[in-house]
Every structure is written in C-alpha cells, then in structure tokens.
Amino acid sequence: MRGVYAIFLFFLLVNCIRAKKMRWCTVSDPEQKKCAELAKALVAVLPPAAVAAFARLSCIRASSTTDCIDRIRANRADIVTLDAGEVYSAVKQFGLGTIAKEIYSDGGCVLSVAVVRNISLDVRSLKGLRSCHSGVRWTAGWSLPLGFLLSRNYLSWSKEQPLSQDVSTFFSASCVPGAAAIAPPLCALCQGQKSYIRQKNYHCETSHNEPFYNNQGALRCLRRGAGDVAFVDHLALESIEDSDRDEFRLLCADGSQAPLSHYRICNLGRGPGGGMVTRLNLRKTARKFLSTVQMLFGKRGKERQRFQLFNSSSFGENDLLFKDATEKLAVLPDDMDVSQLLGLDYVALLKGLGHEGSSLEDSVVRWCCISHAEQKKCEQWALNIKSDPLVCVRAVSMRDCIEKIKRDEVDAVSLDATHSFIAGKCGLVPVVTEYYGGERCGPAEGSTHLETDVLPSVVAVAVARRSSRSVFMGNLGGRRSCHGHMYSPAGWLLPYRHPLSLAHNSSAPCGPDRVYNDVFWKGCLPGSQGNLCKVCLGGTGEATTKRCADNHNERYYGNTGALRCLVGDPSGKSYGDVAFLEQHTLLDNILSLNSSGWAEGWTLSDYELLCGDGRRAPLAEWESCNLGVIPPNSVMTRPVLTARVYDFLMKSQExxxxxxxxxxxxxxxxxxxxxxLLFKDATQCFVHTSHMDPRSILGEEFYSQAEAAFNCTHSDILEFCNQDVCSIF
Known part of the structure; x- marks a missing residue:
C-alpha cells in the first residue's frame, strides 16, 4: 500500500513541478529555518526519483515582504504569503497573481480589535496615544481601524496629503512596520536593528527581525509598555495565556471596553485573511505545489507527524510561512479577480484610504440618480453649491444604486426605509437622515446642523376613488392595484400585512410578491414583472423607458406615480382601483394633477382612505386610518466615506x-x-445619524417586518450583498 502511495506522489509531483524548483520567500531567520525544514520533509517523504524531478524546495531569504514582492517580480523568488492588504498591492500595483488564501477555524476573514491594558482608555479618544500596528496597510492593524476612525470622524484626513501623514500626527508615537518609506514618524516606537546596509536594516521592516512586526509583534509592543493600544486581528488573541488575559481589554466601537473573549461583538470591522501570490505565468505550478504540500503536511496531512505546515511553535516565532491559526488553504482559480477574493467592501475601503494613490475621485462626491428627472435636479444641485465637486451618476433603480456604491462606482444616495434595510445588510452605513419635523430646522435655530434622537416618520395609506364605493380593505381580490415601486415601504412592505381580500389575511403566505399576485387581477408595481406590470405606462420624451421600470421614468413610479395610476392616464384609461402610497405628499400631489395637466377636476374630496378594519375615511383622518408607520429616508454610503459625505451635505445645506x-x-x-427627487420633498433638513446603525434608525418593529418579508422573498440585491460578507462563525 505504501508503494502505491509513493508512486502516486511521484506522478503527482512530476506533473505538478516538471523539474521546476519552487523558491519560497522568507523574511526572517526563524521563517528561513521553518522553510528549510519543510524542504527536508519533502525530500524525506518522496521516493528518490520524485526528488530528482522535484528539484527540491528552495528558501530565499529577503529583508521584508516588500523585498519578497520585488524578488518575485524579478524572478528571484516564486511564492510568499502576505496580509490581504499587501495582497491587494501585489496584484494591483505590481502585477502578481493570487493562488491561495488562508482559511481559519471560524471562517476566511479576520476581525480587527484594539487591545489595551489601561481600563480608562476609550476608542473615541485615541488621539495623542501611542499606537502599535501589525503592519502598514495590513487589514487588522491599519486599514480597518483607520477606516473606523475616519467613518466616526475621530480621525481627520485633509486629503491634501497621504493618510499616513495625518495618522502620524494623530498618534503621539507609533510603530507601523513597513511605514518608513511613506511616513518615518510612524516608526518611532519600533525596535528593529538600524543599519545603513539595506540587508541589515530591520528597523520598522515587515520582517520578524523587527520585534514589533505583525500581530504578535504589535501585542509585544503593548506588553512591553511601548504603546498604549495595539491594533491586531482576533486570531492573535489566542496567543495570550489564560493567566494574562485579565490584564488586557478590548476597545469597542460604542466607547466601552470588553474582555478579550468578546471580540465577535467588540471589534472595529472585518476583512479578508492572508493569501499567497506568485507571478502570473507560475500560478498553475504554484497552485499544484501548494495542494501537494497541504496534502502532506496540512492539519489532516498524511505526513503531518513529520512536519506541520501551520505550526511555528518549534521555531521561536509565531505565524511563520502561514498564520498558525490556519486550518487549510483554499486554492484559487485563475479567473478569480482580486475583488472577488478580498471582497468589494474591503477593496472599496482600500481605495478610500488611498492605497492606489490620489486621484480626482478623492475630491468629488458621486451621487446616484435613478431617472432623467433626478439627473436634471442633481446637475442643478452641483451648479448651486460651494463645496467639494458633485458628480451625478445614473443608475436604474435604488437597488442598482446600492450595488454601485458597494462596487465603488458611486458614493452616496438617499434611500427609503426598506432600501436602507437592504443597504445595511450590504455593509453600507447611514450618514444623515431626512428630517420631516418642520419648525426645528428653521432659521431661528441659528444653524442647519440638527442633532436629535427623535426622527419624525411618515405613514403608509391605501387610497381609493370616492366613487368606487365597493372598494375597501378585505374586498380587493381581483382588482387593479397601484404601488409606488418594488420594495417601497408604503407600496410593497406594509400593505400585505393587512387583510386585502377575503381569501387573504395576516396569516397568508408571507412573501409580498406572492400575496399581491394572488390578490390582484393586475397592477403597477414598478420593478416587478408579469401581471403587476400590466397597468404601468412606461416613459415618454427624454424619459422614454420600457413599462414598469423601477424609477421615475415610469410615469406610475413613486407616490406621484401611484396617484396617477389611481386616476388613470390623461386619456382616462389604464388606471387602478386602489393606490398604496405615503401620506406626506398626498395632498400636494392631488393638487398638482391639475397644474401639471395630468388630470382635470380632481379635488381632495374625490378620494378616501381605506382603513385596515374595513372602514373608509376622509384623507384628513390619516392618523387613525393608515397601514403603518414608515421610518425616514437615510443617506447611505461606504463606512470610510461617512465623514466626507456628511461634510459635503452640511456645506450644501449651509x-x-x-x-x-x-x-x-x-x-x-x-x-x-x-x-x-433625490430627497423627500417633505424634508426640512438633515439629521446627523452616522453614529447610529440602520436598525436603530428604522426601529425594531419596522426592522423586524422587513426581515420577515425578505426571509421569504428572493432578492437579487441581497443575494449579491451576501456573496461579499465575511463570515465569522
């Protein structure tokens, strides 16, 4: 049996390596030693003929991970393991290719944690403290914590200089291995040997010869009292002995502290784990090499008694060649883009932090517009403000805006409550919330900056023509319906929770789409399909579009569109029997029917509300006759942009x-x-809400309703978002 196994290995390695020497790049003597032991182990477990074909593993000693990247590019080394932030640079700036990523026991991602020993410290007041970082541009030690500090506006970045310059003045002193070339002050706390000879200078290098390098080094920096706070990944916490764990605390995003064991809820964000890179023309060979080495010496390797690939304990350091917490390597296909590997959120974060250098995009805000009319209004906005430049970018729906923000194609958009729920699930965060409270935003306040915990809401109503006496809630089966648009709170989320027909009650199927298709004969629900598009009209003129488009180009879109649908087109045809819309602009929209030339002779008394209990009531009784409360719209963006978008909106408002x-x-x-258009017309001003999460803005009741609806409704945008979420089990 052992002979068969040896023959299998022989042919596998001959096929994999084809007499090619694989050169692993190491960044310290301990790592060089572990690599050499791996080479010996390979020789020991392979038959002599396979060793000849294999030509052995060669270990190339470099001074840092940056030196490794240079050597691989110059064909003087072949493979190296890097932090995800360095993987991005290696791929985007230096043209290398990814071949594998580390998978840990609780997923393929890491959480960034801020560790302290002083119980009085607070994440909101880190300015002036001494900081220890695993490495410059590293995921947990640099990108995630800085992204968090920027998103909360605790750290200011002028954009007139690299972020590293502002970080060096934010902290009183730091050790950020790898930062010597971009901001020497960030190396003040580092302990590595200094030398004018490049190969012997280890001060502030991304090498184990710098005592404060990587996650373990940052913790060492904290332990020795050199720094006040260490930014590391959650995997590094496992190395802290149980007897010492009470000495350390985590800084939480809300300003509190927590024990080390609470890292899942007390962290500064999550991002991808480490990965391996090589030259593009060597990817196939390198992948097969890694597969073979893992098969032999991985956690379940056939020869793991001889050598343990993911264990560095016998070499005097942690995380040599790979993180010791690695469970396995996921070998990647050739066609995997770096955005797929690292995630759209993380790539957008790196761009936002200037990893690709400065560009025109750094000084503009790109606003998402979903129709011709919104584009026109946005362009007028851009011409009438004195602030950073505004660029108006066209999308086809609110869902498309969410996807474009996540892809870093636009920066911000104001979303209704249901779409804010989706955006939150997609990793976006609120900047401001629209305020409909009226007088509190007036000039008497002396400022357009409003801070309040009370967020005025609007309500959803069902409206019918007064002349349609047989139309009421509970008797809508077989009728024609008008809904603002797909996923709108008033037109999609709230109505189906009420008894619409005798055959439908609150215990009927939970999916709104299924309920509306079962109850109504046909209707207009922009963004939908089938019978729920048959009453829609499409657009005309410059806004020409196909019927049922999920934007203002569809004449029956939104609150105004749902009312037009109830009345019918100018010829009096193509109308619905009931309209589900928001109350806040209903009276204005009725009055505008005449002034816009859409329909003549309609007055407020020509409409009535349909109450959930089957009654009908005048429009003025909306407070007692409605379908539910709707939280306000929120402007959503990527976390790293919250401060910039907020400043832009405040300058615009002023x-x-x-x-x-x-x-x-x-x-x-x-x-x-x-x-x-762009914002609700009922908006009086913006309320600062970037310190709040979407759930607290939406309220528990509405959030639970949205969650229940999407649990039994297929959503392409949520499916897209979920593909990019790092999983920590």
Whole structure:
C-alpha cells in the first residue's frame, strides 16, 4: 500500500513541478529555518526519483515582504504569503497573481480589535496615544481601524496629503512596520536593528527581525509598555495565556471596553485573511505545489507527524510561512479577480484610504440618480453649491444604486426605509437622515446642523376613488392595484400585512410578491414583472423607458406615480382601483394633477382612505386610518466615506440655506415634473445619524417586518450583498 502511495506522489509531483524548483520567500531567520525544514520533509517523504524531478524546495531569504514582492517580480523568488492588504498591492500595483488564501477555524476573514491594558482608555479618544500596528496597510492593524476612525470622524484626513501623514500626527508615537518609506514618524516606537546596509536594516521592516512586526509583534509592543493600544486581528488573541488575559481589554466601537473573549461583538470591522501570490505565468505550478504540500503536511496531512505546515511553535516565532491559526488553504482559480477574493467592501475601503494613490475621485462626491428627472435636479444641485465637486451618476433603480456604491462606482444616495434595510445588510452605513419635523430646522435655530434622537416618520395609506364605493380593505381580490415601486415601504412592505381580500389575511403566505399576485387581477408595481406590470405606462420624451421600470421614468413610479395610476392616464384609461402610497405628499400631489395637466377636476374630496378594519375615511383622518408607520429616508454610503459625505451635505445645506431666494431648492421637485427627487420633498433638513446603525434608525418593529418579508422573498440585491460578507462563525 505504501508503494502505491509513493508512486502516486511521484506522478503527482512530476506533473505538478516538471523539474521546476519552487523558491519560497522568507523574511526572517526563524521563517528561513521553518522553510528549510519543510524542504527536508519533502525530500524525506518522496521516493528518490520524485526528488530528482522535484528539484527540491528552495528558501530565499529577503529583508521584508516588500523585498519578497520585488524578488518575485524579478524572478528571484516564486511564492510568499502576505496580509490581504499587501495582497491587494501585489496584484494591483505590481502585477502578481493570487493562488491561495488562508482559511481559519471560524471562517476566511479576520476581525480587527484594539487591545489595551489601561481600563480608562476609550476608542473615541485615541488621539495623542501611542499606537502599535501589525503592519502598514495590513487589514487588522491599519486599514480597518483607520477606516473606523475616519467613518466616526475621530480621525481627520485633509486629503491634501497621504493618510499616513495625518495618522502620524494623530498618534503621539507609533510603530507601523513597513511605514518608513511613506511616513518615518510612524516608526518611532519600533525596535528593529538600524543599519545603513539595506540587508541589515530591520528597523520598522515587515520582517520578524523587527520585534514589533505583525500581530504578535504589535501585542509585544503593548506588553512591553511601548504603546498604549495595539491594533491586531482576533486570531492573535489566542496567543495570550489564560493567566494574562485579565490584564488586557478590548476597545469597542460604542466607547466601552470588553474582555478579550468578546471580540465577535467588540471589534472595529472585518476583512479578508492572508493569501499567497506568485507571478502570473507560475500560478498553475504554484497552485499544484501548494495542494501537494497541504496534502502532506496540512492539519489532516498524511505526513503531518513529520512536519506541520501551520505550526511555528518549534521555531521561536509565531505565524511563520502561514498564520498558525490556519486550518487549510483554499486554492484559487485563475479567473478569480482580486475583488472577488478580498471582497468589494474591503477593496472599496482600500481605495478610500488611498492605497492606489490620489486621484480626482478623492475630491468629488458621486451621487446616484435613478431617472432623467433626478439627473436634471442633481446637475442643478452641483451648479448651486460651494463645496467639494458633485458628480451625478445614473443608475436604474435604488437597488442598482446600492450595488454601485458597494462596487465603488458611486458614493452616496438617499434611500427609503426598506432600501436602507437592504443597504445595511450590504455593509453600507447611514450618514444623515431626512428630517420631516418642520419648525426645528428653521432659521431661528441659528444653524442647519440638527442633532436629535427623535426622527419624525411618515405613514403608509391605501387610497381609493370616492366613487368606487365597493372598494375597501378585505374586498380587493381581483382588482387593479397601484404601488409606488418594488420594495417601497408604503407600496410593497406594509400593505400585505393587512387583510386585502377575503381569501387573504395576516396569516397568508408571507412573501409580498406572492400575496399581491394572488390578490390582484393586475397592477403597477414598478420593478416587478408579469401581471403587476400590466397597468404601468412606461416613459415618454427624454424619459422614454420600457413599462414598469423601477424609477421615475415610469410615469406610475413613486407616490406621484401611484396617484396617477389611481386616476388613470390623461386619456382616462389604464388606471387602478386602489393606490398604496405615503401620506406626506398626498395632498400636494392631488393638487398638482391639475397644474401639471395630468388630470382635470380632481379635488381632495374625490378620494378616501381605506382603513385596515374595513372602514373608509376622509384623507384628513390619516392618523387613525393608515397601514403603518414608515421610518425616514437615510443617506447611505461606504463606512470610510461617512465623514466626507456628511461634510459635503452640511456645506450644501449651509450654502442653500444662506440664499433662501435662490431658484434651486434641494427639497423641492415640482419643477422637474415629479416628486421626491433625490430627497423627500417633505424634508426640512438633515439629521446627523452616522453614529447610529440602520436598525436603530428604522426601529425594531419596522426592522423586524422587513426581515420577515425578505426571509421569504428572493432578492437579487441581497443575494449579491451576501456573496461579499465575511463570515465569522
């Protein structure tokens, strides 16, 4: 049996290596020693003929991971393991290719944690402290914590200079291995040997010869009292002995502290784990080499008694060649883009932190517009403000905006409550929330900056023509329906929770789409398909679009569109029997039917509300006759951009408020022929909410309703988002 096994290995390695010497790049003497032991182990377990074909593993000693990247590019080494931040640089800046990624016991990602010994420290007041980092541009030691500090506006970045310059003045002193070339002050706390000879200079290098290098080094920096806080990944916490764990605490995002064991809920963000890179033309050979080595010496390797690939304990250091917490290597296909490997959120974060250098995008805010009318209003906005430049980018729906923000194609958009729920699941965060409270935003306040914990809401209503006396809740089966748009709170999420027909009650199937298809004969639900698109009209003129588009180009889209649908097109045809919309602009929209030329002779008394209990009521009784409360819209963006987008919105608001007689109004849309363009027309000002999570803004009841609806509704956008979420089990 052993002979068969040897023959199998022989042919596998001959096929994999084809007499090619594999050169592993190491960054310290302990790592060189472990690599040499791996080479010996390979020779020992392979038959002589296979060794000849294999030509042995060669270990190439370099001074740092940056030196390794240079050597691989110059064909003086072949393979190295890097932190995800360095993987991104190796691929995007230096043209290398990824071949594998580390998988840990609780998933393929790491959590960034801030570790301290002083119980009085607070993540909100790190300015002026001494900091220890695993490495420059490293995921847990640099990118995630800085992204967090920027998103909360605890760290200011002028963008006129590299982020590293502002970080060096934010902390009083630091050790950030690898930062010597970009910001020497960030190396003040480092302990590595200094030398004018490049190969002997280990000070602040990404090498184990720098005592404060990598996650273990950052913890060593904290332990020795050189720093006040260490930014590391959660895997490094396993190395802290039980007897010492009470000495350390984690800094949580909310300003509190927690024991080390609470890293899942007390962290500064999550990102991808480490990966291996090589030259593009060597990827196939390197992948097969890694597969073979893992088969022999991995956690379940056939020869793991001889050598343990993911164990460094006998070499005097941690995380040599690979992280010791690695369970296995996931070998990657050739066609895997770096964004797929690292995740769209993480790649967008790195771009936001300037990993690709500065560009024009760093000084502009790209706003997402979903229709011709929104584009026109956005362009007028751009012409009427004194702030950073505004660029208006076209999308086809709110869902498309969420995807474009995640892909770093746009920066921000104001979303209704249901889409804010989706955006939160997609890793986006709120910047401001629209405030519909009226007088509190007035000039008497002396400021357009409003801070409040009370977020005024609106309500969803069902409206019918007064003349349609047989139309009421509970008797809508077989009728024609008008809904604002797909996933809208008033048009999609809330109505199906009420008894719509005798055959449907609150215990009926939970999916809104299925309920509406079962209850209504046909309708207009922009963004849907089938019978729920048959009443829709499409667009005309410059806004020409196919019927049922999920934006204002569809004339029956939104609150105004749902009302038009109830009335019918200008010829009086193509109408619905009931409209589900928001109450806040209902009266204005009824009045605008005449002024816009859409329909003549309609007054407020021509409509009635349909109450959930089967009653009908005048429009003025909406407080007692409605389908539920809707949280306000929120402007959503990627976490690293919250401060920039907030500053932009405040400057816009101040500029426009200072000139109340100006023609352009940020919160008015009538002159563009629609309502609620970019923002709800009922908005009075913005409320700062970047310190709140989407769940607290939406409220527990609405959040639970949305969660229940999407648990039994297929959603392409949520499916897209879930592909990019790092899983920590």
């Amino acid at each position: 500029t426009l408020s200072a000139n109340p007689n100006a023609e352009f109004k940020l919160f008015q849309s009538q002159e563009y022929g629609e309502s609620d």
